[in-house]
Amino acid sequence: MPDIPEHLLKRSAERRKALGLPVPGETGEGEPAAPEAAEEPAAAEAPTTEEAPAAEAGSGGEESAGEEKPAKSKGGVPAHLLERSRKRKAAAAGGGGATAAAGGARAAATAAPTIPAPAGTGPGGHTQRLLTVVKSGSIQQTRAETQDKVHTWPHLLVIEFAALLGVTAMLLVFSALVKAPLLGLADVNQTPNPSKAPWYFLGLQELLTMFHPMVAGVTIPGMGLFLLMVAPYVDKNPSNKPADRKFAISLFTLFLMFWAVLVIIGSFFRATGFNFVFPWNAGIYFDL
């Protein structure tokens, strides 16, 4: 059922009033026509006007008549148009083609009773056919969803600028105070004990102590990345409320905790020979 926006209905009602036409809801569908011509078709369309008063209370205009009945659309054609077509056919058959013409040709239709249906028309004496029905929603978006928005300048840019300055200041102070490590010249023949990877790979190095290098160094991180990438395609739960996503959230938290624990153990709890120690006993073997 096409949804006609309220403001269009209102405008149509105003125009009809200005032209002295009955306001929709009392008559069936139809374009604004000359006032004197409007009387006769309304009389000729007895079945249509009969059902219209029932729709008056709903104030939904012409479609509400269709809404009363169970929607029995066929092949995408709205039920009320099918209904109208059926009634017109019946009227044309019964009334001797009194109102064979439909739509905007109302003024012409007043003369129709005297003229016989033209020869060489389509099946059933039709001169016009319904080619297609374009639903209003498919061609025009009449009402944009209102969103609570603010101007990027100044609201967002000010925050970003503050954050940027804050990080720069923090980094500058930290860099002035803490020196980046620079050990002796690289020497292929002198392996330090322990040799550690950069901290973000220490979780993998920790896995090396438990698994075959192929599993720890390739399979597990590969699987991890792959699982992360397919996560949105696997997780089909449309809600983003934490209460609805207990499983996903616990799984991800578990994954994070697992990784964080591995990295922390690899960083601080591994000493000479990559043996497990407590940092408060053996000291820290860790360089950033």
Added chain:
Amino acid sequence: MANGSNGGNGQGAGAKLLTRVKEAGEKVGGSQVMTSIFRPGSIFRKGYTDSPRNRSYVIMNSVLYHLHPVKVKRHAVKVSYTLCLGGLSFFLFILLTVTGIFLMFFYRPTEAQAWTDVQNIETAVYFGSLVRNMHRWAAHLMVLSVFLPMSRVFYHGAYKAPREFNWVVGVILLTLTLLLSFTGYLLPWDQLALWAVTVGTNMMGYTPVFGSSVKYALLGSKEISGETLLRWYVLHVLLLPFVIVIFMAIHFWRVRKDGGISGPL
């Protein structure tokens, strides 16, 4: 001033100071010199007045700012929702590029010169030590700051339709960030660099089927050598930044196209 008389002693003094500062500011701002220099239309041909129209023009007429839409959802500017983490990752990338370019002036990626050059930066170059420290710490911070917004996105369920693909791009960005950091790790050519990278690349050698080829392609030799240094230098300063910029462009573009950051919970 009315506040000063109402409040307690401390508050009164504070308010008094504030009005003093305000008055001084007005005096300087309203002086002949200032008004003639900064008269509207002097430096900026068209003065700025705060209106919705001008607020829009600030974004629309700037190539930098128009990464942003003219308007954003109100909840999107709540700092507590994102903690600015994604934007800060991007900013750290820019900071790393700037400090990195500085370091490139003084660094040669050869076995004989790399370590001496870094030591030179530390001791003989103006601000060399500071810039190197900043580059290093910002790199570690960036690994964190790329990883944190990803967690944020997961907990907010923000990777769901229509943002699935942007999440995939995000995972790629995380991987590229790790690779950038890892390739940079070798460049000082000290014991720490050499052996950390050795541990890392040994693992890559275990890739099934073509493991040794992968390792050889990455190292440029059987073991880490001067060849590796040159290779990783090029990866670090050219190839990986080039690739990551492309993915960042896609990422930021998709953030906008997918309707800004995800809605409130």
